[in-house]
Amino acid sequence: xxxxxxxxxxxxxxxxxxxxxxxxxxxxxxxxxxxxxxxxxxxxxxxxxxxxxxxxxxxxxxxxxxxxxxxxxxxxxxxxxxxxxxxxxxxxxxxxxxxxxxxxxxxxxxxxxxxxxxxxxxxxxxxxxxxxxxxxxxxxxxxxxxxxxxxxxxxxxxxxxxxxxxxxxxxxxxxxxxxxxxxxxxxxxxxxxxxxxxxxxxxxxxxxxxxxxxxxxxxxxxxxxxxxxxxxxxxxxxxxxxxxxxx
Ligand code: ADP
Ligand code: MG
Numbered sequence: 411x412x413x414x415x416x417x418x419x420x421x422x423x424x425x426x427x428x429x430x431x432x433x434x435x436x437x438x439x440x441x442x443x444x445x446x447x448x449x450x451x452x453x454x455x456x457x458x459x460x461x462x463x464x465x466x467x468x469x470x471x472x473x474x475x476x477x478x479x480x481x482x483x484x485x486x487x488x489x490x491x492x493x494x495x496x497x498x499x500x501x502x503x504x505x506x507x508x509x510x511x512x513x514x515x516x517x518x519x520x521x522x523x524x525x526x527x528x529x530x531x532x533x534x535x536x537x538x539x540x541x542x543x544x545x546x547x548x549x550x551x552x553x554x555x556x557x558x559x560x561x562x563x564x565x566x567x568x569x570x571x572x573x574x575x576x577x578x579x580x581x582x583x584x585x586x587x588x589x590x591x592x593x594x595x596x597x598x599x600x601x602x603x604x605x606x607x608x609x610x611x612x613x614x615x616x617x618x619x620x621x622x623x624x625x626x627x628x629x630x631x632x633x634x635x636x637x638x639x640x641x642x643x644x645x646x647x648x649x650x651x652x653x654x655x656x657x
Contacts, residue, residue: 427463429474498570499573539564573606622636
């Protein structure tokens with residue numbers, strides 16, 4: 411008799427993560443699952459514990475309790491810990507700058523292994539996806555903020571990360587550019603086999619980009635679901651107020 415798997419494990423699962431700084435419980439029993447090909451937004455006001463959650467997933471901060479699994483395998487609990495560089499996680503932050511002394515090509519190839527031909531092929535593939543093939547031999551300072559952002563996306567995706575963690579990646583951009591770059595980023599992310607956790611304090615951004623929203627407040631996920639459902643049925647008065655700025 412053959413055993414057939416009934417379900418594939420989620421790309422990322424975090425269970426009951428907690429983190430305390432001093433006497434403040436900054437992340438309080440947070441659980442989440444992410445699937446490949448989907449964007450989950452961790453949405454909540456400034457200071458609610460979003461970046462701390464992301465840092466624990468990335469492995470640059472350590473939870474007090476709870477576990478993190480990737481594709482069903484434990485990568486971190488309070489005794490066992492795979493280091494950040496072996497987690498196959500791509501990172502993008504607001505001020506995650508490109509290396510100024512490296513060309514666009516060398517920036518995107520930075521985390522890549524393999525032969526020069528293989529690296530070059532991956533760099534060209536990604537630059538084509540972000541419509542910046544023409545910039546391959548340029549240096550970052552010659553590019554606009556939006557273009558640098560797209561290069562940073564290409565660089566983060568180049569090593570084919572299993573998970574992309576993005577912490578307010580668009581907040582440094584000009585308002586006029588932001589919507590376009592959000593849409594373009596989303597299109598590129600959807601073509602890669604990766605699960606995305608996007609942190610933002612802007613409901614509008616979550617509504618535009620998320621397949622699923624996890625609404626966070628004071629270290630706790632208070633509501634979770636499809637953007638449309640959360641927007642139409644916020645759980646309580648605070649959630650209503652939080653979404654009321656969107657027009
Ligand atoms: P968010 O990303 O949602 O704005 P953070 O996760 O950055 O929130 O921070 C949540 C709270 O934890 C804030 O009050 C912040 O000051 C505090 N905090 C974050 N990191 C540390 C740290 N290393 N030491 C002490 N307090 C911290
Ligand atoms: Mg933050």
